[in-house]
């Protein structure tokens with residue numbers, strides 16, 4: 001931690017925000033619970049509250065067999081009796097919920113809410129269980145289901161996710177290691193995860209970008225040092241907002257489309273074309289720093305993500321429209337990265353469904369994809385900024401209306417892959433059907449543990 005950093009109250013902040021459980025826990029279940037009456041709901045919360053994990057380091061190497069965390073939608077808080085005047089202190093987009101934001105988010109056509117899994121519409125409470133293994137997770141699930149029934153509540157939806165070999169997502173790329181560095185929590189990851197400074201130096205981001213009740217990047221430059229807006233006390237301290245989205249991936253369509261395009265690209269170099277679409281080789285090596293496949297790469301090693309796009313302005317190494325360049329442009333928008341660093345998110349997604357066997361090009365009908373989870377203090381500035389302005393629109397990158405080719409979308413855009421040198425012609429990837437379809441989700445609030453106790457006791461203001 002730097003001398004000026006604010007100490008984070010790790011014992012009151014929920015664990016899954018600051019700790020990447022996916023590295024230690026291979027299985028995650030997301031259980032959505034519907035509250036039928038405030039009294040039963042609050043009794044249930046009190047019964048499970050002491051299982052909810054905080055972010056303090058675990059003593060020794062001993063890991064709990066299952067880590068519990070809990071989050072609430074706006075209707076969920078209302079169903080638990082949080083008064084309207086307290087609810088009005090939450091952000092507008094949280095109160096609206098993901099379904100009402102569907103058009104803004106590009107969730108139209110086959111991604112529109114009418115097509116979502118039934119139990120994922122208007123959820124109340126999400127309990128996330130991270131189990132060391134299947135047995136540990138099953139034991140926690142049984143306990144949770146018993147408590148739910150005992151208190152007269154209902155389970156609306158369960159989604160079971162698990163890591164795939166090599167920490168890959170279903171299209172075959174290593175995923176989840178590029179994360180923001182946060183002052184007081186992950187200062188050692190500043191290089192590549194924080195804000196780029198001059199002369200190759202980096203600094204971690206202010207904690208209020210991710211945890212409510214702490215200085216954010218505005219506070220840093222505000223002469224009066226004001227804290228960012230947060231829900232009324234005690235809810236506004238040590239909590240954050242969570243985005244939960246079930247994103248179905250059409251792996252066969254992705255494979256067929258890339259293979260067909262690669263037949264016309266760089267002498268049929270499909271691996272290179274796949275890397276151009278994401279901006280990283282399959283094992284995570286960044287294209288901008290490794291235009292030639294290094295063969296082996298440890299994306300979790302210190303400094304592995306310390307790259308910038310400034311001297312690849314025309315995208316010859318990493319295309320301007322590559323997924324990682326769009327979702328975190330670093331310094332690609334100029335001004336030494338100052339247009340990017342307020343749009344960062346902590347990603348905690350996990351794949352669901354079984355992988356499609358290698359080499360298979362026809363859809364087997366199985367449901368598989370990514371449970372996309374991210375944490376941020378401002379859903380509109382951070383998650384929605386990335387989704388709406390960077391992934392669903394290419395204007396800011398000089399790419400017109402082109403959308404992120406990896407995700408597709410309803411009006412899937414085209415993608416230009418510049419040639420490696422000025423003499424090589426650019427290669428055009430034609431618009432494609434959606435590789436990724438939204439199956440449901442919502443915006444949730446993850447309270448600090450004191451605030452969780454207040455919700456359970458009905459004393460939120």
Ligand code: HEM
Nearest residue numbers: 169173174175176177178247278324327328370386387436
């Ligand atoms: C099924 C859908 C998606 C797939 C398959 C996918 C895949 C990937 C992969 C392979 C990486 C590189 C690994 C890494 O940097 O950790 C990545 C990075 C990233 N993705 Fe996605 N992604 C998906 C959806 C999204 C969405 C919806 C968002 C945000 C709205 C997003 C935001 C990011 C960000 C911020 C990074 C890190 C970029 C960096 O810091 O350099 N992704 N994604």
